[in-house]
Amino acid sequence: MDNKRVFHKPRPQGHHDDRSDRHDRHDRQDRHEQERKKNFSVSEHFKRDDFKCSCEDCQSEFKISLTLVGVLEHLYLKYDQKIEVLSAYRCASYATKRGGSVKKSYHNMGKAMDIRLKEGSNAELFNYINTLPEIKGIGYYPKGDYIHMDIRDKDKSVWVFEAGAYLDLTDSLRQRYKLG
Numbered sequence: 001m002d003n004k005r006v007f008h009k010p011r012p013q014g015h016h017d018d019r020s021d022r023h024d025r026h027d028r029q030d031r032h033e034q035e036r037k038k039n040f041s042v043s044e045h046f047k048r049d050d051f052k053c054s055c056e057d058c059q060s061e062f063k064i065s066l067t068l069v070g071v072l073e074h075l076y077l078k079y080d081q082k083i084e085v086l087s088a089y090r091c092a093s094y095a096t097k098r099g100g101s102v103k104k105s106y107h108n109m110g111k112a113m114d115i116r117l118k119e120g121s122n123a124e125l126f127n128y129i130n131t132l133p134e135i136k137g138i139g140y141y142p143k144g145d146y147i148h149m150d151i152r153d154k155d156k157s158v159w160v161f162e163a164g165a166y167l168d169l170t171d172s173l174r175q176r177y178k179l180g
């Protein structure tokens, strides 16, 4: 815990820091403003709480790509239901606590979302998202029956996460999970 790395927005974390000493007035005003606008609308059908970090250390900060929000609104119309956002933004503290790499996490950059349909086939949703040019990273997680999508700058990457491993989408996996 002592050599915890801080990548951006250094903030005191945990319960032992005296937060007020370490923040200037401007920061306090910012947070005041955030508090006032709590759970504001980000788009027509989605609010801050759909995208915020779920850990308890960062006071629910978030950043999210408006491209992804646009994709979500598009899916809302296509499937005629609110898409469930399981996880969008994850702060550095969230990632390090779970042993993940912050640098590589598109969630930490506000460029990724884990989503699923409440009603309908998530395999079908996966197939559809896989046709969207904006989405460059897409993974299917059969255990939780959800989809990770991101807007990485690199070449397109498609995978199935099974038994703790990222697997290339082979024909047998396509068949097993009805993925296109």
Ligand SMILES: [Zn+2]
Binding pocket: 053, 054, 055, 056, 057, 058, 059, 060, 061, 090, 091, 092, 093, 094
């Ligand atoms: Zn957090």
Ligand SMILES: [Zn+2]
Binding pocket: 107, 112, 113, 114, 148, 149
């Ligand atoms: Zn994800």
